[in-house]
Amino acid sequence: MSQSDSNSLNNGVHIQPLAPEHFHQQAKAALADPQLRQNFRGAMDYLKDKRKLAFSDVAEEKHIRNLSEAIRQRCLSKLPDLLEQLESNCINNGIQVHWAEDAIQANQIIADIAQRHNAKEIIKGKSMVSEEIELNHEMAKLGINCLESDMGEYIVQLDGDKPSHIIMPAIHKNKQEVSDTFAAHLDNFTPTIDVDELIQTGRSRLRQKFQDADIGLSGVNFAVAETGTLCLVENEGNGRMCTTVPDVHIAITGIEKVVEFLTDVPPLYSALTRSATGQAITTYFNMITSPRREGELDGPQEVHLVLLDNGRTQAFQDEEMRKTLQCIRCGACMNHCPVYTRIGGHAYGTVYPGPIGKIISPHMMGLEKTKDLVTASSLCGACGEVCPVKIPIPEMLQRLRNEAKNPATAAHPEIKGQASAASKTEMLAMKSFAYAATHPAIYHLGSWSATKVRGLIPSKLGAWTQCRSAPKPASKTLHQLLKASHKKDQS
Amino acid sequence: MSSSREAIFARLRDANPKVKTMETIAYQPWVSNETEVLKTRFIDGLSASHAEVLTTNRHALNETLKTLIIEKQFARIAIGTGGDLHSEIVKAISLVQITHPLNILQFDVDFAQCKSQLFNDIDAGITHCRVGIADTGTLVLWPDNTEPRTLSLIPPAHIALIKRSTIVSNFAELMVTEAWQNKMPTNIVLVSGPSKTADIQQTLAYGAHGPSQLVVILIEDM
Ligand code: SF4
Numbered sequence: 001m002s003q004s005d006s007n008s009l010n011n012g013v014h015i016q017p018l019a020p021e022h023f024h025q026q027a028k029a030a031l032a033d034p035q036l037r038q039n040f041r042g043a044m045d046y047l048k049d050k051r052k053l054a055f056s057d058v059a060e061e062k063h064i065r066n067l068s069e070a071i072r073q074r075c076l077s078k079l080p081d082l083l084e085q086l087e088s089n090c091i092n093n094g095i096q097v098h099w100a101e102d103a104i105q106a107n108q109i110i111a112d113i114a115q116r117h118n119a120k121e122i123i124k125g126k127s128m129v130s131e132e133i134e135l136n137h138e139m140a141k142l143g144i145n146c147l148e149s150d151m152g153e154y155i156v157q158l159d160g161d162k163p164s165h166i167i168m169p170a171i172h173k174n175k176q177e178v179s180d181t182f183a184a185h186l187d188n189f190t191p192t193i194d195v196d197e198l199i200q201t202g203r204s205r206l207r208q209k210f211q212d213a214d215i216g217l218s219g220v221n222f223a224v225a226e227t228g229t230l231c232l233v234e235n236e237g238n239g240r241m242c243t244t245v246p247d248v249h250i251a252i253t254g255i256e257k258v259v260e261f262l263t264d265v266p267p268l269y270s271a272l273t274r275s276a277t278g279q280a281i282t283t284y285f286n287m288i289t290s291p292r293r294e295g296e297l298d299g300p301q302e303v304h305l306v307l308l309d310n311g312r313t314q315a316f317q318d319e320e321m322r323k324t325l326q327c328i329r330c331g332a333c334m335n336h337c338p339v340y341t342r343i344g345g346h347a348y349g350t351v352y353p354g355p356i357g358k359i360i361s362p363h364m365m366g367l368e369k370t371k372d373l374v375t376a377s378s379l380c381g382a383c384g385e386v387c388p389v390k391i392p393i394p395e396m397l398q399r400l401r402n403e404a405k406n407p408a409t410a411a412h413p414e415i416k417g418q419a420s421a422a423s424k425t426e427m428l429a430m431k432s433f434a435y436a437a438t439h440p441a442i443y444h445l446g447s448w449s450a451t452k453v454r455g456l457i458p459s460k461l462g463a464w465t466q467c468r469s470a471p472k473p474a475s476k477t478l479h480q481l482l483k484a485s486h487k488k489d490q491s
Numbered sequence: 492m493s494s495s496r497e498a499i500f501a502r503l504r505d506a507n508p509k510v511k512t513m514e515t516i517a518y519q520p521w522v523s524n525e526t527e528v529l530k531t532r533f534i535d536g537l538s539a540s541h542a543e544v545l546t547t548n549r550h551a552l553n554e555t556l557k558t559l560i561i562e563k564q565f566a567r568i569a570i571g572t573g574g575d576l577h578s579e580i581v582k583a584i585s586l587v588q589i590t591h592p593l594n595i596l597q598f599d600v601d602f603a604q605c606k607s608q609l610f611n612d613i614d615a616g617i618t619h620c621r622v623g624i625a626d627t628g629t630l631v632l633w634p635d636n637t638e639p640r641t642l643s644l645i646p647p648a649h650i651a652l653i654k655r656s657t658i659v660s661n662f663a664e665l666m667v668t669e670a671w672q673n674k675m676p677t678n679i680v681l682v683s684g685p686s687k688t689a690d691i692q693q694t695l696a697y698g699a700h701g702p703s704q705l706v707v708i709l710i711e712d713m
Contacts, residue, residue: 039692042692042693043692043693046693047693060519063516063519064518066516067514067516067517067518070511070514070516071514073511074511074512074513074514076508077508077509077510077511078508078510078511079503079508080500080503080504083500083503084500093675099493099495099496099499100495101495101498101499105495149700150690151688151690151691151699152688152690152691155690155691168689168690168693169690170690170691171693173691173692174692175691175692175694178691178692195691195692195694195696196696198691198696199688199690199691199696199698199699200698202699203698203699203700206700207610207700210610210700211606211607211610226672227671227672227675228675229675235686235687235688235689235699236686236687236688236690236699236700236701237644237686237699237700237701237702238699238700238701240640240644240680240700240701241644241645241700241701244640244641244644244678245606245641245645255499255503261672262666262671262672263518263663263666263667265666266518266520266661266662266663266666267518267520267663269662270520277689280536280626280627281627281628281629281681281683282683283540283682283683283684283685283686283687283701284680284681284682284683284686284701285680285681286678286679286680287675287678287679287680287681288677288678289675289676289677289678289679290677291677292677293677295636296635296636296639296677297598297599297600297601297602297636297639298601298602298639298640298641299602299639299640299677299678307499309495309499309502313499313502313503313506314502316502316503316506316508317502317505317506318506319508319509322506322508
């Protein structure tokens with residue numbers, strides 16, 4: 001089962017393939033799809049309510065967010081040292097460590113491991129980093145079949161689609177649509193909208209796959225430098241299956257996921273689950289420190305850790321952008337974003353949608369491709385307010401808008417796609433305005449002329465008047481009004 | 492691919508981040524020294540996560556386990572080869588076998604040899620728990636040679652035995668008092684309920700890929 005190149009939004013508007021460059025078209029199509037909007041609305045309201053209940057004590061919420069931010073910032077401030085420590089502890093524990101600068105290298109590493117074992121089947125737990133490198137697609141080219149085992153990911157894969165949310169991948173579908181997907185792709189499936197039956201279908205279809213797979217692949221939520229331990233957070237048990245049953249386990253993660261101490265884990269874990277799904281704790285917290293040791297009867301014989309850069313070192317370059325890497329991928333910023341909750345995840349055309357996607361994707365794909373994403377925000381601030389590690393997402397968006405418009409300066413190193421949204425006309429207009437605003441005579445002449453031509457402004461002004469009425473200058477300038485009232489006061 | 496490693500480190504070191512010292516904010520998870528409070532919270536948490544909790548004492552453990560097996564009609568059970576309560580488990584099984592046929596898989600061979608049986612022909616796996624966490628209603632499993640990892644994972648039901656005296660307040664306290672950083676085993680799993688998912692239309696369904704039933708037997712030993 002390979003992922004197909006083409007994707008479609010639910011209402012059948014095909015834009016092939018979904019990409020951030022087509023954001024405006026994709027968003028428009030999503031907005032015109034009432035079923036999709038209803039599915040997202042239901043899901044987002046549910047997740048928002050759950051989060052609120054999990055942080056019922058405001059003082060405690062403030063405390064744990066401050067703490068989580070501090071922990072992530074400390075760990076990032078020591079990132080190169082911690083990565084070295086993680087690597088050496090993992091190696092001592094028998095875990096093989098690999099480094100990948102980009103998707104191509106990461107896929108090559110995984111392909112090499114697979115080919116060394118003559119592997120044909122890889123069973124996967126949830127891993128957004130594997131989406132980032134398009135692992136399934138790349139392995140399929142080599143005749144290696146990747147099968148998603150997280151229920152949401154399984155549904156999405158059957159559709160030949162991509163996840164629309166980082167925590168709940170199939171949130172864009174309702175149960176009827178899931179039943180339709182199963183009916184279209186699974187033999188002997190009797191359509192049903194009973195969710196228990198749907199889940200049992202997924203369970204029974206995948207059970208044999210866990211037994212047969214040569215390799216299990218997973219993501220990592222926290223990698224502990226102090227002990228060389230990989231921590232995985234999940235509810236379904238497929239993560240435990242993937243990391244325990246096959247003979248080989250490959251974990252792939254971004255280089256930013258490392259924490260310094262084991263004791264950094266409990267507060268971050270609590271902040272993560274409460275922010276993501278409003279759970280005090282998930283069903284499973286899986287801590288893996290080594291492959292099967294002497295005398296043990298199960299568990300993989302080989303464990304590999306693939307550490308991926310893919311633009312993260314660019315975000316690491318200055319202190320402000322570095323905060324992007326604090327992210328623990330809880331998804332709360334999406335659930336609270338007025339844009340995401342209306343257009344859903346696919347419209348962004350990036351692996352990570354929503355607010356976190358807008359600030360991380362430019363580092364992965366460059367600003368040229370993602371420049372429309374950084375402007376797709378009302379800067380309402382909701383994302384920053386709920387982020388458990390307090391990433392100032394709105395400020396970061398403004399910074400990225402700036403980088404997209406202007407050349408690099410001495411203070412900030414150049415980033416990929418720097419100034420790709422720069423427009424000569426806009427720059428000229430801004431320059432002229434700056435000149436006028438600092439030269440009173442010219443400024444007054446300009447504003448006075450505007451009052452004279454007010455009747456001549458056309459009522460249709462392109463995109464601006466699509467959802468607004470055309471502006472109309474006042475009959476007198478503010479300056480004139482003030483002058484007049486000042487005179488009145490004196491007389 | 493060591494050149495990739497060098498390149499990544501070069502970029503990271505080049506940024507030359509200012510090292511931040513240890514934060515002064517302390518983590519303040521839920522805590523209590525009262526054993527009754529700990530017990531109640533532990534049971535409430537697990538029950539809220541859809542686990543069944545049975546309370547017994549060491550003396551009555553084999554009877555409790557026997558009744559459970561008969562009532563749930565578990566006919567095929569996987570067990571380990573050791574642990575503190577192993578003899579009680581064996582005793583319970585022999586009690587059941589007086590009146591009910593019971594197939595037992597003793598996990599004493601390599602996983603490859605019992606994999607298919609574990610997946611296809613077992614109703615329940617029985618394991619010990621190392622510790623209980625009251626805060627979140629959580630079992631801490633510490634699989635080893637005598638109780639392998641898959642024993643609590645593959646069978647559709649997991650019966651977990653836990654002594655009340657092991658219950659601590661919270662996860663953070665546990666790893667500090669036991670100095671986990673010095674002795675991490677191959678695998679530790681925190682379990683808080685049966686396997687579940689809300690991936691289809693936010694509707695909670697149990698028995699996703701792990702056990703669909705979790706029965707916790709809490710043994711009064713204080
Ligand atoms: S940016 Fe913050 S809120 Fe968004 S996913 Fe990351 S940690 Fe969660």
